[in-house]
Amino acid sequence: MADSKAALDDMAVLVYEELRRLARQYLSRERTSHTLQPTALVHEVYLKMLAQYSVDFSNRGQFLGVAASMMRRVLMDHARTRGQAKRTPGLLIDIAETKQAPVDLLDLNRALQQLGALDARQEKIVEMRFFGGMSIDETAEVLGLSPATVNRDWATARLFLSRQMRGDSVADQ
């Protein structure tokens, strides 16, 4: 188990580097769309890791959990660098299917950190769902919880995040 944990930590570095490289490529100015699909990216990295390092993760979910966390870091790095260049920080999370207003990544991150201070498990659930594109079942499996619990935590987490982020934007004005 300890070995496995160490392997994961080592792997996290690799995953982080790989994600960062891909993200830079996707978000570069030379591309017209300026968009990336974080979840697709995470899966891309997963496949690459399997092929390149023949790492044996106990399961795909475990990897995704790590990758989601790394993905969040990559995106945050990107948002901050852009922020320095552009006076205002900001990456936008655009949720095509729901037709809802896109979410500002920095706002989300701030709210997520606040949630994490109250309940780390909920932060992790959101991270895995959001940045790793993991399903409720996958998340439940990796965290050793029942899907019903994950579902409940996910629902209340979203209420919290939504209120925090609105508060942020009002405070911004």
Next chain:
Amino acid sequence: MTAELWSRIRDVLHELLESAPEARAKILDRVAATDPELRREAESLLAEEAGASALDCTVGSASLNVDRAPARVGAFRLIRQLGRGGMGVVWLAERDDGQFSQQVAIKLLPPFYTDPDMEARFRRERQILAGLEHRNIARLLDGGISDDGQLYLVMEYIDGVPLDTWTRERSLDLEGRLKLFLDVASAVSYAHRNFIIHRDIKPGNLLVTAEGQPKLLDFGLARVIDETAPAPAITQTALTMLTPAYASPEQIRGERLTAASDIFSLGVLLYELLADEHPFAKAGQTAVEVQNAVCQSEPPRPSRVNGHLDADLDNIALKALEKNPLRRYATVDALAQDVRWYLEGRPVSARAATFWYRARKFTGRNRALLSVGGVAVLAIALALVAAVRESRLAQHRFDDARKLANSFLFEFDDAIKNLPGSTPARSLVVKRASEYLDGLMAESRGDRPLQMEIADAYQRVGAVQGDPAFPNLGDSKGALASSLKALAIREALARADPSDSRLRLAIASIHQQISDVLGFSGNIAGAVEHSGKALAIYQNLSASLASDPKLKLELVIQTCNHANLLRSTGHLDEAAAEYRRAVEISQRLVEGDTPDKEARFYLATSLDGLGYVLQEKGDTAGALQNRQKGLAIREQLAASDPDDAHFRRELAFSHHNVGLSLVESGDPASALTHFRRELSLFESLSSADPRDVQARRNRSLAHKQIGDVLMRNGDVSGALDQYRKSFDIDRALSSADPGNAQALLDLSFSEGKLGLALGESGHAREGLALLRTGVARQEALLTRDPNHILMYGHLANSYTRMANYLGASGDHKSAIEFYRKAVAARLRLSEKSSASSSNRGSLAECYTNLGKALAPNDVPDALRQYGKAVELLEPLTLADGANAQYRIALAETLATTAGLYARTASGEEAGSRRLQQWTKARAFYERSRNLWLELDRSGKLPAAGSRSLSEITRELAAIDDSVDRLERVH
């Protein structure tokens, strides 16, 4: 908040979320009883349900966007994204400053603005756009720069679906589509009047509301972006933001834009509405391929795609889609007017081929100055403003220009309220336009694109002043001055860059305009010179770009234009030579590797033109031959495309022309076959489309033609039937459009013809009344437009008919009076126009008629008139060996003259005088007999001729007898 509190809140929330909404209040009350703060928190979080669902993203669907959207912009809160495109992201937003609730669309522009002047330019443009208020334009409400430096525009929120989706989903019929198009056009026209060019008209920018009202979005936005972006790096960006499938060729080439660019985009839109297909883009093409197609390929006629469409609609759409902006409609209003006219069943202004349009304006077209409405003025104003808006001149210059152009339009608008008689307004237009362009030109040194634009504007101004091809102000002198300025600018530009072939084509176009203006004001030599220069440019270009068949075709058209001018100005030999050249070039195109219908079409056109001029030259055999060749080609074209109304119409014209030549060559039976074929073609055309006024008019003309031939063959009742049909059609057409001079003229013709036939068939009073009505109608038309010189010819014919009629009914004095009027009218015509042989033939006929009427009471005057007729006819028969008509006329006149001498001889007392008269009579009879015999040998002796021939033989014998007796006495 503490973790402990959150944990308690979370438990309450779990409970709340899992219970039905009506049970929630109870739970909250229970919580409140022990912990009011817990209740407050739970309640406030529960209110986030809607917002939280936004975060419930499905796996794989989240994407990251570089553009940052602020949660608020100005007084508005962003609600959801409506769409995104090259021009930024559009949001649905809501005013939430507590004042009032209002949903709007907010466009966040792409963040590439760094120029310090940007803000000022942006504000200026925004202000202009905010002034647009039209029911078919989505209003711009506000705009600015948000705290974080993002440009935004607040627009009226339109809850609608894109135009193409709307028409598809509602399976809208043609009329519904055209009405939708007219709404869109009225919006664009309104904006143009306010000096705003849209630049990006496409279905995606056109939302149709649930009430069916189309709304045009993003007016002038492309401009705002261009204007606001730091040049020049962004120009490329702005270009790639455009949708190439709807951009005009000049837009794709990155040139300065005028209102004509929007007209092109409207053309694409109209085409799609008509054909349900894009004129240029095909599925699977790349943007570059589409761009090439827009700039180079000719779209198929919409009716080829959608067989139910009328040729008029083809012509309208294709005229809007002309590659050359100058060939498109001059204004959106002109385009809309054609569509409206189509819907009302009136003839449209768009013509399939420039050739016919151009050809017509030198022939029988009514040259009354068309009313000078806003159309002409707008053409100037827009050309000016386009030049200014696109210029990179200093700010103050821009403002000045806008002010000027504004006052230009509005002062003029006020001035023309008192139309007709708009002389003050005219001088105002010309003065302002010229002053303004002169000023701009002085500042334009070195700015090549601006100078090109100014030259275009001068050309437009010149056209409005006095190009007879367009509605104009009738100021030929001013038109010439402006056109020459355009020419001078373009020639200077061409000296700097001789390889610019588009510039050379523009020079050809201004030469053509100068030629038109000169021709109209009577400077024939000048007109021919400039038309020749235009032609020479085409010849040079097509020699240097030998592989371009499109250019070759243009060369054919230009050659025909030049030939038309030569023909109409009496240069018949030169005209024939040019037509022959046109035949040769188009023949080669037809025989080339990629023969297309258009080449065959113009080959037929050239042959027909050649036939026309040969006929006028008096070469009936040559005319007939070429017209028959043209007919054969048009038969093929019509057969290859039986649904194409245009081809069938041209075929009918060919039948008509061949018929005319057959009449001239003395074969009325064959001529009748062709005229009847013509009639049946026009009948089928007009029953296929009852609104086709032109087809009905042509039907009426064919009836007249057939009636004439029957009448000449002595079949009065047959002729009467034809004339009556023609009269009925003409009366209906004229009462449907009472101001139409052509319709009135047509009606006067059928009144004359029907009146005469009625008289011949024993309805004297009715006939005379109709004849008088017809004559009075034509006199009124001539008073209305004294420049319509061909009216003199029509009047001469009417006077003659009138006189014939009066003479036959015994009123010789009135008859003589009308014959004299006919002669006078013919003389006026030959004064005003170059003497064509047909006018000389007709004048001779007038003299003969007058002579006959005078003969009973005034022999010397009668002989004088016959003498004049013979003098005119003799050279004509010598010049045209195949023309039987002149020979017949001459033979008859000679016989009549002879008869008169013979009659006076018997009245003479003195024997020597008598002998002298007999000798003259004999000489005239002999000349007449020789002509009849000659006609007989070529098989063209008419029935009247053989009667005359036997009479002459009898008369000659009688004269010989009398002379013998007289000599025996002495």
